[in-house]
Every structure is written in structure tokens, then in C-alpha cells.
Amino acid sequence: MAKTIEEINERIKKGEAVVVTAEEMTEIVRSDGAGAAAKKVDVVTTGTFGPMCSSAAYFNVGHSKPRIKIGGGTVLLNGVEAYAGLAAVDVFIGATALPPSDPRNAVHPGEFAYGGGHVIEDLVAGKDLRLSVRTYGTDCYPRKELDTYISLADLNEAVLFNPRNAYQNYNCAVNLSDETIYTYMGVLKAGLGNANYCSAGALSPLLNDPLYRTTGIGTRIFLGGGVGYVAWHGTQHAPGVKRGENGTPLAPSGTLALIGDLKGMKPGWLVGSSFLGYGSTLTVGVGIPIPVLDEEVAAWTGVGEDELFTQVVDYSDSYPNLVPGSLGQVSYAELRSGTVEIRGRKVPTGSLSSIPKAREIASTLKSWIESGDFLLTEPVAGLPCADSGHEFRMLNERVASV
């Protein structure tokens, strides 16, 4: 007796839908079984709050008098390099962009205190940002310089567009070398000093919909504190990765490209972040609702952290040098316990993804749905699935001579 999204939405409109978070669903499935859970529960909400480097925003600032053509020139937002390759007054800024003068790793490890991610956070917080443009003039856009303050309310469209978010699983990073290394997985202490991981685990959106059955293009989601949508599969989407019996991938797998109205978002859910020795980025809050269509979906959303696994990877040598292989498989339950065994040693674990915030997102999405304000959507197209042949390939370097 399968349910449809349409039926579930009817129940949502009437205020009758039974909505639980992914953690609550794990309890229900374990005690009542997936079959009973599928009958009882209509929607499972998921959440994640972690650093997502392929995040960005684009917006339209409106025309100056006389007009200026930002596209093809150079543009800075609070000193951070933004992208000037769109139409006249369309500006694009990425989370990892930096000020031209930022020393980066000239004195290693660099601080990366203020970058694109921080600009996006400041924009959402309603602050005034300095927009500086230097460009060539044209007959129709004669102006060559512009220095003005803008804020979110001044902008026409302001869109969060993230080419890769919500990674389905991620590595557990360690450092086998003799010196501390500074990576996007945080500071990794020498000699297996710590094992850092980054996943919302049982709350993670795609770990609750491992084969992308209910999540697809057009799925309505919680994004940055407001409403967003799945726009596409994300970059590096790798559905064909090896999976466990419960369908969940054992290594980094699917990704999502997400889009939403920046004006509806909140600064606490889009946080500019600095990774020592690595760069600036944006920590993004994402929550995806999963319609419990049948027992299969219920079983997937009922998977607990002792059944979710990832690979331990050395980031001192194997990762930078594209050496394949893993130092072992660990479960998220083990990682959460605070220590994990690697090469016979007890290694302290470090988390990068916030479970309290992920939990808050799942709860918030649950209350949006329960209030009748948030209806689920039927995807208009699916994501490349596990047997689609869609792969994440390494670069085939074809050296171009100078």
C-alpha cells in the first residue's frame, strides 16, 4: 500500500501529516519495523550543517548613472574578488574567493580570515558591503569606475547557487606523516594524532535517500534558513561508488546542486568559515524532506549510525598524490564515540559537521511541514543513479606546451 507525494501533501494541508526527524525514524524502525513505520510516518526530515566549498551567490545590482559594464572588468566585494563574467550588472561570488592582497599560504599556515563565504554571510545579515568595479567603457556603458555600498535589500535578484552541496558521505581524514598538516578536513596532527570526519550521519540528507529515489531536480528543501530547491546533481556526483547491504555508500558518493532566494535566508545558517592553511569557505545548512512512500523508503530512513560507514584516508601523502586505497573502514557510531581504532591504535576523532545544528534543521523543517506551510514536491527529473555509469573521473592531464 504505497503512498504518493500527492496524498502526503493532502495530509500536510489538513494538518494531519505525521512528520518525524531522521533520528526519530531510526528509533521507530528499530522498534516497530519498517513496514509499520511506513504506514505510520508520512515524512522524514533530514539536516546537515557543514562546510561546503562549492557554494556561491549571484545577484543583480541595478544600473548606475551613467551605466557601467561590470562583465569583462574586475569587481571586488568588501575587497574580495568576485566574478565579472556575466552581463553588465550581474555579479557572481564564490565561497572560496579571497582578496587579491590576502597572503594565502605565503606564511604557512595562512589564516584566510575573510573571503567569499564571509561576504555571503555579511550580505545575508543585511550589512553594507563595498562594491568596487574597474572596467573598460563602451558606447552604451561608458562608465569605467564605481565604488558604492550595497546591501541585500538594494539588490534586485540575489540567489544562492551552490554547485556542490550535501555530500553523500565523506572521508575520515588522518595524517601519517611527522608534521602537522592543514587541510579542508581541519588541522591533522602528525602520526595519526587525530581522525577528522564530516557528516551528519543518521541525519544526513542523502544517507537517508541513498539511491536518490525521492530526492531529484525540483525537490523543495530547507536551504540557509529559507526555502530552496535541488537544481541539478552536484559536481563530482559519484553514484556508482561501492555500497553496503543497506544501499548506503561506503565512501563519498552523491552530491547536489542547490538553489534558493538569498533574501529568504538567515546568517546563522550561512556562516563564513576559515580553514587554517587551506582557505575560506561557507558553512551551509541544508535540510531535505523524505516522503515515506513505502517500506523501502522507511527502511532507508531508519538506518542508524552503526550501519553507516566511511573510509579512513591519509591526507599527508595518499590524498594529495591520488594514491587510491583506504586505511580501513569505520562506522559513524565509532567516530562519534570519540575514538576509533586505526592500525591498532586508539585515535581521537574530530567532527567538522555540527550535529546540534543538523538536528535543529531537521526539527525546523518538521515544524514547517507540520504547520502546512511547506509542501513536498515531486522531482521533475531524477539524479544520475547508481547504475547510470555517471562517474567522478580524475583529470586526464594532456600537457599543453607553453
Next chain:
Amino acid sequence: MNATSRRVVLHFPRDLVGRSIVCRLVKEHDLEFNILRANVTPREEGLMVIELSGSPDDLDSGIAFLERTGVKTQPLTHDVKRDEERCTQCGACVVMCPSGALLKEADGSVVFDGESCIACELCVKACPPRAIEVHFPGLYEDVWPGNGDNGREK
């Protein structure tokens, strides 16, 4: 009476930097000490982060002696601050902390126990949203009479 420990930040004015004061805490006040950090600032004042151990009475008399002598004291917790609004509870700091001052609760949230902090500052740069700050007044700010707030706790 049980021994307890207190971590304090000491400011030595210029005229006291050259005198041996800390050893009198041992000889006259029966305290043990562990120096966690010591600097002479560009203005030739002394900044010391020190852990003192002894009976509560001896700790009180030792601190009183320091203050009588002209050394300003302040609990360490006043200098290490976590901005609870900015903290995203990710946990990146917890594994960096060598003294167990940053801990993860069962629900995943991060707690800061100022009493265990040794002000090593390893957490400061490991924190992605930069929610932790360590400021020692006197190092970069003017803290002498008439200026600023020492935040002294009695």
C-alpha cells in the same frame, strides 16, 4: 584542607618586571606554581599566565600578596572567550584541545570548561567560524588605572 588550583593572568608593571616575585608565592605562601605563558610586552610590562596550587587560604593570601605588591591579577577565564552565538557546535576545536577544556556532550554540543583551559590558543585558529578569542589585556590594550576594565572577579 584539600589543595585546589587556580589559573590566573598576572600583569607586572614595568618597575616590577625585574624583581623575583613568583618565588615568594612558594616560600611565603606555600603554593606550587606552573607557568603556562610568560611575556615581556613591547611596553616592558610582564604578562604571565600561571597555575597556582595550594589550600584555598594560601591561594587567597598569595593573590592578596601579589596585588599588594602591585601585580594585577585576573582569572584566566576572563581572557578566553567563546562567542556562543557564533559557535556552530561543529566540534573541530575539541580534538585540538590538549587540556580537556573543550568537550563534546552526548548530544554533540561543545562545552568550554574555563577551569581546564591553559590558553594555548590551539583552538582559536582551528575554529572555522572563529568563535574563540583569547585577549590578554595589557598586551595590546592599556589596562592601568583610569583605562579600561580589568574584569577582576572577587
